[in-house]
Amino acid sequence: MDLTSRAAALDTEHRDTDLRHLFRLPPGVYLDGNSLGALPAAVPGAVHEVVDRHWGQDLIASWNRHGWWSAPQRVGDRIGRLVGAAPGQVVVGDTTSVALFQAVSAALTLRPDRRAIVIDPASFPTDLYVVAGLAELTGHHVVTASPDGIPALLDSRSDVAVVVASHVDFRTGRLWDLPTVTRAAHRAGAITVWDLSHSAGAVPVELDRHEVDLAVGCGYKYLNGGPGAPAFTYVGHRHQAGYVPAIRAWHGHAEPFAMEPTHRFADDVARARGGTPPMLSLLALEAALGVFDGLDIDDVRRRSSSLTGFLIEALDELAPEVEVVTPRDPEARGSHVSVAHPQAYGMSQALIARGVTGDFRAPDLLRLGVGAPYLTHRDVLHAVRQLRAVLDGGEAEALDGPRRTVT
Ligand SMILES: Cc1ncc(COP(=O)(O)O)c(C=O)c1O
Numbered sequence: 001m002d003l004t005s006r007a008a009a010l011d012t013e014h015r016d017t018d019l020r021h022l023f024r025l026p027p028g029v030y031l032d033g034n035s036l037g038a039l040p041a042a043v044p045g046a047v048h049e050v051v052d053r054h055w056g057q058d059l060i061a062s063w064n065r066h067g068w069w070s071a072p073q074r075v076g077d078r079i080g081r082l083v084g085a086a087p088g089q090v091v092v093g094d095t096t097s098v099a100l101f102q103a104v105s106a107a108l109t110l111r112p113d114r115r116a117i118v119i120d121p122a123s124f125p126t127d128l129y130v131v132a133g134l135a136e137l138t139g140h141h142v143v144t145a146s147p148d149g150i151p152a153l154l155d156s157r158s159d160v161a162v163v164v165a166s167h168v169d170f171r172t173g174r175l176w177d178l179p180t181v182t183r184a185a186h187r188a189g190a191i192t193v194w195d196l197s198h199s200a201g202a203v204p205v206e207l208d209r210h211e212v213d214l215a216v217g218c219g220y221k222y223l224n225g226g227p228g229a230p231a232f233t234y235v236g237h238r239h240q241a242g243y244v245p246a247i248r249a250w251h252g253h254a255e256p257f258a259m260e261p262t263h264r265f266a267d268d269v270a271r272a273r274g275g276t277p278p279m280l281s282l283l284a285l286e287a288a289l290g291v292f293d294g295l296d297i298d299d300v301r302r303r304s305s306s307l308t309g310f311l312i313e314a315l316d317e318l319a320p321e322v323e324v325v326t327p328r329d330p331e332a333r334g335s336h337v338s339v340a341h342p343q344a345y346g347m348s349q350a351l352i353a354r355g356v357t358g359d360f361r362a363p364d365l366l367r368l369g370v371g372a373p374y375l376t377h378r379d380v381l382h383a384v385r386q387l388r389a390v391l392d393g394g395e396a397e398a399l400d401g402p403r404r405t406v407t
């Protein structure tokens with residue numbers, strides 16, 4: 001079957017999970033949902049309501065009347081369903097960087113006699129920076145290891161307090177073996193902190209089932225919460241009593257309105273709350289999560305695997321000169337596909353000019369993110385055909401100048 005017919009057949013096979021009607025999509029093909037997810041159609045109205053009625057009319061009463069106060073945990077539970085966390089273990093509020101700082105700092109206090117933090121050196125830079133800064137502050141030392149090397153490393157040392165790793169590598173799209181790394185960490189007596197930014201809303205995580213300790217993740221990628229949407233933090237039930245993050249803010253106090261001069265942690269996951277959350281963004285995220293109502297994360301995953309698999313197939317057939325660096329094994333792949341090419345920057349720019357938005361990651365990667373609910377196999381094929389045209393027309397070479405991109 002040719003690629004056009006395959007795309008049509010696969011779109012028919014996956015028609016139940018085609019949720020494009022729930023999004024506002026501009027013309028073209030958007031392959032950057034792993035950086036900023038598309039706009040769910042319900043969000044503009046919800047934000048208007050929050051600004052106009054909650055803020056504009058009801059003002060301060062909205063904290064109770066419109067459930068502002070309970071939103072971090074209410075929205076957290078909705079994200080929890082997507083990452084395999086039973087209610088009462090997820091809160092939403094800070095940026096991912098701050099959430100990670102808080103989670104790692106709390107993990108260190110759970111293992112006070114250990115001096116090492118292990119982190120994947122290929123982590124998203126903010127994770128490396130946060131961990132390095134925290135280690136400097138506390139006198140811990142940082143040891144780097146790729147997730148597939150972490151179990152062996154842990155078997156050889158007894159000083160590791162925390163293991164920090166991303167479930168999906170933001171460059172290659174490699175999906176790491178979370179259960180194996182988590183089990184190895186537990187054997188070694190260490191706490192795991194997973195960054196789920198590139199898996200939440202795209203890949204099943206099953207946090208409770210795998211007894212993950214702590215996790216954080218972005219709200220604006222596959223969860224489609226919008227630019228600057230707050231991040232989430234997961235604190236497994238068994239760690240809640242001992243969860244003591246470095247920044248003790250008043251929304252995490254046992255009795256915030258007692259206005260006591262000293263901090264006392266709430267005795268549930270509310271203790272992971274920070275200061276006042278960004279309410280407009282938080283409620284935009286809540287509206288965006290409506291896309292997943294009635295949908296199981298396994299349904300999203302099936303669609304995503306089919307789309308990324310077909311994307312690789314089309315690249316192999318139509319653009320064999322680019323090197324697919326993302327695993328071909330669907331079990332080892334997140335929801336984006338990256339290709340390496342010396343002119344990847346020019347390719348990304350030429351594709352954008354043709355209405356296909358992916359992104360460039362230095363030094364030589366073109367990343368194609370698949371927000372499965374709003375993409376079709378036809379879209380994916382169109383994108384690869386545009387890439388073929390870019391290569392044939394020498395467009396990548398022409399545009400491969402200074403790399404000024406911010407995305
Ligand atoms: C794995 C990972 N962690 C964290 C972040 C970002 O953190 P923040 O929301 O603080 O900018 C990103 C993307 O920007 C990411 O890909």
Ligand SMILES: Nc1c(O)cccc1C(=O)C[C@H](N)C(=O)O
Binds near residue numbers: 034035036170406
């Ligand atoms: N968070 C971003 C931002 O504030 C500006 C530009 C891009 C981003 C991203 O999300 C990048 C993304 N985490 C990545 O995987 O590269």
